[in-house]
Amino acid sequence: MQIGVPKETGPGEVRTALVPANASKLIKQGFAISMQAGAGQSAGFADAEYEAAGVAIENDRSALLARADIVLAVRKPEAGDVAALKAGALFVSFLDPFNEQSLVQQLAAQGATSISMEMVPRSTRAQKMDALSSQANLAGYVTVIQAASHSPKIMPMMMTPSGTIAPARVFVIGAGVAGLQAIATAKRLGARVEAFDTRPVVAEQVQSLGAKFVEIDLGDTGQTDQGYAKALTAEQMEMQRQGQKQIISQSDIVITTAQLFGRPAPQIVSKDMVESMKPGSVIVDMAVESGGNVEGSVLDQVVEINGVKIVGQGNLPGEVARNASEMYSNNLVNLLLEFWDAEATKLDLDPEDEIIQACVITRDGAVVNETIKNIYGGS
Numbered sequence: 001m002q003i004g005v006p007k008e009t010g011p012g013e014v015r016t017a018l019v020p021a022n023a024s025k026l027i028k029q030g031f032a033i034s035m036q037a038g039a040g041q042s043a044g045f046a047d048a049e050y051e052a053a054g055v056a057i058e059n060d061r062s063a064l065l066a067r068a069d070i071v072l073a074v075r076k077p078e079a080g081d082v083a084a085l086k087a088g089a090l091f092v093s094f095l096d097p098f099n100e101q102s103l104v105q106q107l108a109a110q111g112a113t114s115i116s117m118e119m120v121p122r123s124t125r126a127q128k129m130d131a132l133s134s135q136a137n138l139a140g141y142v143t144v145i146q147a148a149s150h151s152p153k154i155m156p157m158m159m160t161p162s163g164t165i166a167p168a169r170v171f172v173i174g175a176g177v178a179g180l181q182a183i184a185t186a187k188r189l190g191a192r193v194e195a196f197d198t199r200p201v202v203a204e205q206v207q208s209l210g211a212k213f214v215e216i217d218l219g220d221t222g223q224t225d226q227g228y229a230k231a232l233t234a235e236q237m238e239m240q241r242q243g244q245k246q247i248i249s250q251s252d253i254v255i256t257t258a259q260l261f262g263r264p265a266p267q268i269v270s271k272d273m274v275e276s277m278k279p280g281s282v283i284v285d286m287a288v289e290s291g292g293n294v295e296g297s298v299l300d301q302v303v304e305i306n307g308v309k310i311v312g313q314g315n316l317p318g319e320v321a322r323n324a325s326e327m328y329s330n331n332l333v334n335l336l337l338e339f340w341d342a343e344a345t346k347l348d349l350d351p352e353d354e355i356i357q358a359c360v361i362t363r364d365g366a367v368v369n370e371t372i373k374n375i376y377g378g379s
Contacts, residue, residue, distance in 0.1 A: 001345060002032050004068030006061055007039040010075040012300070012314070014042035014321040017072040017093070019329045024053040026333060030345050034058050034067070043325040070347070072332050076103060087111030090347065092332060094118055094131070097361050097372050098262035104372065108362040113349065117331065118261075119359040119369070126355050128334040133177045134327040139316035140181030140257065143284040144170075146319075147253045148189065150282045150302065150309050156190020167192045171247050172211070173268060173293070174257035175202040178286060182255050183211045194247060198240070216243030240268060249276035254283045256293035262375075264291035271295045271305065279307025288312035 003026065005018045016039050018026075023033050034056045037047055047057045058064050065071060065084040073093035082103070085091060088111060095116035097104050107114045117131040127133075147170075148155055157167040170186040172179050175197035183206060186193045193211035197203075203213040216239065248254055248269065254277075259265050265287035274283065274296060285297040296303055297312040304310070317324035338355070341348045349356050351368075361369045367376065 001030070001069045001347070002034065002067055003070045003072060004064045005033065005035040005039050005072050006064060006081065007036040008042075008074050009078065012318065013075055014315075014318045015074045015325045015328060016040040016043045016045065017074050017325075017329060017332060019043075019045055019326050020049040020053045020055075021326075022329045022333045023050060023055050026336065027054045029337065029340060030342060031070075031336075032056075034064050036061050036064055040325070043321040045322075045325070070336070074328065076100060077107075079103075079106060082106050082110050082112070085110050085112045088113070090115065090349075092117065092335070095361060097369070098375060101376055104361055104367060104376075108365055108367050111365050112362060113360065113364075114362045115335070115359050116361050116369075117359070119361070119371075120331075120335070121355060121358040123354070126358075129331050129338065129355070131328055131331040134331055135317040135324060136176065136178040137181050138320050138324050138327065139286060140178035141185050142316040142319045143178070143182050143255045143257070143286050144185040144189065144253075146311055146313065146316075147255060147282045147284050150311060151253060152280045153252055154190075155186065168252040169194070169250060170253045170255065171195070171214075171244075171251040172255045172257065173197075173244065174259075174286075175199075175206050175213075176257060179255075179257040180205060180209065182257065183209045186253075186255075187211060191253070194251075196240075196244060196247075198236075214243070214247060216240060237266065237268070241270060241273070244268070245273050245276065248273045251277065252281055254281070255286065256283070257286045258293050259287045259290055265293055267291075267293060267295055269294040274308050274310065275306050277306075277308045281308045282311065283308065284311045286316065289314045 035050055037057050037059050062084045070090045076095050090113045092115040097116050120126050120129045153168050155168045158165040168191045170191040170193045172182050172195040175195050183193050183195050187210045194214050195206045195211050196214040206213040283294055285292050285294040287293045288297050288299050294310055296305055297310045299312055299314050302309055302311050339347050367373055
């Protein structure tokens, strides 16, 4: 079975879907692999490393896609790439199916089977395939490093002959995978860390990392079956803002990680909160790609309001592209091998399997994912 890995063409995308070590693993399982020249270069993997692993390096992108039984990618495909796929091919990447109806329908019309890595369920069995979590973990780390690089203060307390330097105060909003990693990283750097999440169930995890969990009574909140925070009502959003405002005003660094799966991110830090912070303070808006948590944040820019920097960089995992590629590649390989029938040398994407039901979007010329079909109105 032929795997094709094209070079990423999305603006600023430096990750790759397959690293040499995993290519070697798949080849030993019976797959043949072709990659577009330079597909791993921006993540630090040279073509020669892939060739040493048994990968064929090709220049012709369209020919590579046309021959592939399976295409592995990081970002969603462009229209021309979809048109190059042969009927029955499997395309696996982040697809953003909630917001990409035209693309999904084009994949269906092409006769391609597509897997959206965002839709892999958060279950024990699927944990090794959970690319959202693997990339969010790294993004949480990067937010702290970015904040530290923009802050005029150091993170840890220092007692020196010249005087004592108080630790930086860091406030992390959202204690999911990214938020917990941000908390852990800030603590390792010596900061005083506080955190808030609408799900009280995560308080123990926050405290286990040495941070203080900020309690704001919002009434009934909770989380979804997949472990995501539920959307708040307008009244709860206002209660959250008021509860956070004083902490934000006292913080040197604020990191926001609140995102709603398939929907725009909630705005939880208003301009007056930003203006309440001391000049030199830093806010990192991790949700800027999906609308932003912070009023005034701009994708891929650092905006300054009254001396407070708001960092709105997108594709945070791309800042550590080598590790991000390794982790994403692991997710893809685990997915393929979970459903690989070595004797028959084919993938068995059983439509009754709970993982397949959750993440397969198109198949046999139609949109088959029930969640996505409902969003599209049954089309």
